[in-house]
Amino acid sequence: DGGITQSPKYLFRKEGQNVTLSCEQNLNHDAMYWYRQDPGQGLRLIYYSQIVNDFQKGDIAEGYSVSREKKESFPLTVTSAQKNPTAFYLCASSHPGNTIYFGEGSWLTVV
Amino acid sequence: KQEVTQIPAALSVPEGENLVLNCSFTDSAIYNLQWFRQDPGKGLTSLLLIQSSQREQTSGRLNASLDKSSGRSTLYIAASQPGDSATYLCAGAFSGTYKYIFGTGTRLKVLA
Numbered sequence: 001d002g003g004i005t006q007s008p009k010y011l012f013r014k015e016g017q018n019v020t021l022s023c024e025q026n027l028n029h030d031a032m033y034w035y036r037q038d039p040g041q042g043l044r045l046i047y048y049s050q051i052v053n054d055f056q057k058g059d060i061a062e063g064y065s066v067s068r069e070k071k072e073s074f075p076l077t078v079t080s081a082q083k084n085p086t087a088f089y090l091c092a093s094s095h096p097g098n099t100i101y102f103g104e105g106s107w108l109t110v111v
Numbered sequence: 112k113q114e115v116t117q118i119p120a121a122l123s124v125p126e127g128e129n130l131v132l133n134c135s136f137t138d139s140a141i142y143n144l145q146w147f148r149q150d151p152g153k154g155l156t157s158l159l160l161i162q163s164s165q166r167e168q169t170s171g172r173l174n175a176s177l178d179k180s181s182g183r184s185t186l187y188i189a190a191s192q193p194g195d196s197a198t199y200l201c202a203g204a205f206s207g208t209y210k211y212i213f214g215t216g217t218r219l220k221v222l223a
Contacts, residue, residue, distance in 0.1 A: 006154075033210070042115075042200060042215035043155075058210065090154055097142055097204065100211055102154040 003027065006091050006103035012111045013078065013085060021076045021106045023091035032074035033092040033100070036060060043090065049074055050096060078108060086110050113138045115203050117214035125222050128191050132217050134184040134201035142204040146175050146186050149198045149216070158199075159186070191221045 004025045013019045025032065031050050035043040045058030049068040063082025068074055074093075078085045086109050094100040114137045124130050134144070143162045147155040159168045159175040161184065167176040174187040184201060198218045202211040 035213075040215075042117075043202075043213040045210055045212075048210050056210075088152075092155075099157050099160045100145060100202070101157065102147075104154045105152075107152075 004091055004093055004101055004103035006089075006106050008106060009104070010107045010109075012109050014111060016080045018077055018079050019108065021078070021089055021091075021108070023074045023076065023103060025072055025074075025091075025093045025101075027093055027101065028071070029093035029095055029101075030071070031094050031096050032068065033094075034058075034064075034066065034074070034076045035090045035092065037088045037090060037105075046076065046089075113203070113205050113212050115201060115212050115214040117199075117201060117217050119217060120215065121218040121220075123220045123222060124191055126191060126193060128221075129187070129189050130191055130219075132186040132188070132199050132201075132219070134186070134214055136182050136184075136203045136212075138203075138205050139179050139182060140206040141177075141179055142206050144175075144177055144184050144201060144203045145211070146173075146184075147200045147202065149200060155200065188219075191219075193221045193223045196220050 007022045033048040034046040044060050047066045049055035065077045089106045091103045092100050116135045145160045146158045149155045161168050161177040172189040177184045198216045200216040202213045
């Protein structure tokens, strides 16, 4: 089936630890996005990429890093520099200017 | 700064009622606007996409309109059902960038 796969669904991070969230799409979309959602709030853009080997910071990029080595993959690393990482993370993809599709999300909790 | 706003934050209606959800944006140079549904703890499901050249889109009981001059979009839900209970978000993509800016959503509860 075509779609966006995020893993893991639930992830726990210890203080000072880096963690990586996976996002894979088989929709052949050029653009991919990472959003963060906090309880009762809308989505805030962390990073986005319009083509392979290129990406841009969103509104809240500090403490996060990404790579786009393959068209279908856009992993997000939450670094120890992100002081409040507990949130719901959503990956999305689209052809630029068209319908944007989302994965099922990943819950990250600091323990 | 481009912003997208949704009012009200929450809405409760009895089953069968027709309702309108509102979305406003600050930049008239909007490329397209999308409406989404989000169930608790889940990702977003796209409902309707309106390109800047269009005024409305329809899918089943849903109708979305776009008025660039006033900076507003509405999502009309006809004959609401308890299964429509969810959070509805709108997002705009603006000329010069392909990043989508989201509103904070309207949490809808349809009472049986």
